[in-house]
Amino acid sequence: MPEPLPVAFTLSATEGQARTGRIDTHRGEIRTPAFMPVGTAATVKAMYPEQVRETGADILLGNTYHLMLRPGAERVASLGGLHDFMDWQRPILTDSGGFQVMSLAKLRRMTERGVTFRSHVDGSSHELTPERSIEIQTLLDSDIIMQLDECISLPAERKEMERAMELSLRWGERSKAAFGDQPQRALFGIVQGGDDPELRARSAAGLRSIGFDGYAVGGLAVGEPQEVMFRVLSEITPELPSDRPRYLMGVGKPDDILGAIARGIDMFDCVHPTRAGRHGHIYTRFGVLNLKNARHKDDPRPVDETSPNRNCRRFSRAYLHHLVRTEEILGAMILSQINLSYYQELVDGARQAIAEGRFEDFAAATRAGWSAGDL
Numbered sequence: 001m002p003e004p005l006p007v008a009f010t011l012s013a014t015e016g017q018a019r020t021g022r023i024d025t026h027r028g029e030i031r032t033p034a035f036m037p038v039g040t041a042a043t044v045k046a047m048y049p050e051q052v053r054e055t056g057a058d059i060l061l062g063n064t065y066h067l068m069l070r071p072g073a074e075r076v077a078s079l080g081g082l083h084d085f086m087d088w089q090r091p092i093l094t095d096s097g098g099f100q101v102m103s104l105a106k107l108r109r110m111t112e113r114g115v116t117f118r119s120h121v122d123g124s125s126h127e128l129t130p131e132r133s134i135e136i137q138t139l140l141d142s143d144i145i146m147q148l149d150e151c152i153s154l155p156a157e158r159k160e161m162e163r164a165m166e167l168s169l170r171w172g173e174r175s176k177a178a179f180g181d182q183p184q185r186a187l188f189g190i191v192q193g194g195d196d197p198e199l200r201a202r203s204a205a206g207l208r209s210i211g212f213d214g215y216a217v218g219g220l221a222v223g224e225p226q227e228v229m230f231r232v233l234s235e236i237t238p239e240l241p242s243d244r245p246r247y248l249m250g251v252g253k254p255d256d257i258l259g260a261i262a263r264g265i266d267m268f269d270c271v272h273p274t275r276a277g278r279h280g281h282i283y284t285r286f287g288v289l290n291l292k293n294a295r296h297k298d299d300p301r302p303v304d305e306t307s308p309n310r311n312c313r314r315f316s317r318a319y320l321h322h323l324v325r326t327e328e329i330l331g332a333m334i335l336s337q338i339n340l341s342y343y344q345e346l347v348d349g350a351r352q353a354i355a356e357g358r359f360e361d362f363a364a365a366t367r368a369g370w371s372a373g374d375l
């Protein structure tokens with residue numbers, strides 16, 4: 001078995017802070033800017049893996065918190081790893097589990113060592129340390145692994161932001177040590193520091209001195225206004241190595257993604273397109289359509305007859321309204337596919353626009369389409 005290729009990032013064009021390029025892994029390339037559909041419990045909900053690929057996704061996200069509880073990391077490893085388990089043979093990024101412990105688990109206790117908690121599923125007790133998180137992500141055979149960190153919501157006291165940032169730096173050091181030498185996988189550090197420029201700069205400098213294959217911007221999309229997120233991004237991306245991928249965690253809506261690309265972000269993940277789809281909201285060139293709304297019940301028009309996505313041309317709004325109102329499974333399937341396709345069309349359009357030096361116009365035209373109407 002030849003040595004697997006080390007993960008490599010190549011930039012191919014930039015326009016201001018915006019960049020397009022590719023990350024090469026031994027399971028395939030990731031075109032950037034990239035949107036990662038969230039495959040929480042080894043499934044992108046309501047989608048076959050080949051359908052996820054057909055939307056244009058190069059990489060999926062897997063959640064360590066969910067997978068460590070069910071079916072268990074050792075069990076996935078004994079079954080050949082997450083790729084074979086779910087039959088997605090392209091790259092997978094796994095998160096460290098820390099964020100979801102704090103948002104989903106019960107009876108959480110955070111110490112210097114790590115976090116202990118009780119499962120929201122059956123109350124069983126578990127511990128997540130930087131070392132155990134790296135071990136779990138390695139057992140899953142993940143291609144891009146995240147350090148364990150502490151994310152706090154905003155607004156927050158500066159002391160609290162500083163404490164969590166410094167803890168995350170120490171956990172980054174321990175994550176790097178536990179990761180060891182695994183050239184076939186990448187380890188990303190996570191920048192913290194809330195909305196404080198000095199704390200963010202200290203976090204970025206600390207992570208750079210530890211040395212990571214990529215750098216995530218954490219601690220955002222946690223309740224702050226969009227302009228605060230954009231200000232933090234404008235301040236922090238220039239502090240991150242330009243030759244390494246930058247990943248904005250948990251973001252976001254299409255407008256957030258365009259603004260973050262313009263500020264130097266290369267990778268995104270968000271449950272929004274799939275979750276919104278299951279709740280009857282679809283993303284189109286014209287903006288968001290709430291198909292639960294009764295105004296659609298007699299509308300014979302397709303969602304968007306000019307869309308490259310056949311599902312936007314073949315079904316009437318009335319039919320999709322019917323599926324949503326009756327909570328038919330097919331409704332979740334079609335709307336998830338429509339939204340993921342839209343997100344991939346968005347980032348693919350961004351990649352092409354940056355390559356041709358017209359990203360600003362692309363973003364302006366895309367935003368104009370959202371408010372042009374025809375909903």
Ligand SMILES: O=c1[nH]cnc2cc3nc(NCCN4CCOCC4)[nH]c3cc12
Pocket residue numbers: 095098099149150151152190217218219220221222249250251252270271272
């Ligand atoms: O600092 C972080 N560290 C590790 N994981 C994260 C995940 C994160 N996810 C969000 N935001 C997610 C917001 N979602 C948008 C869609 O609806 C559900 C919430 N912010 C995040 C920050 C971090």
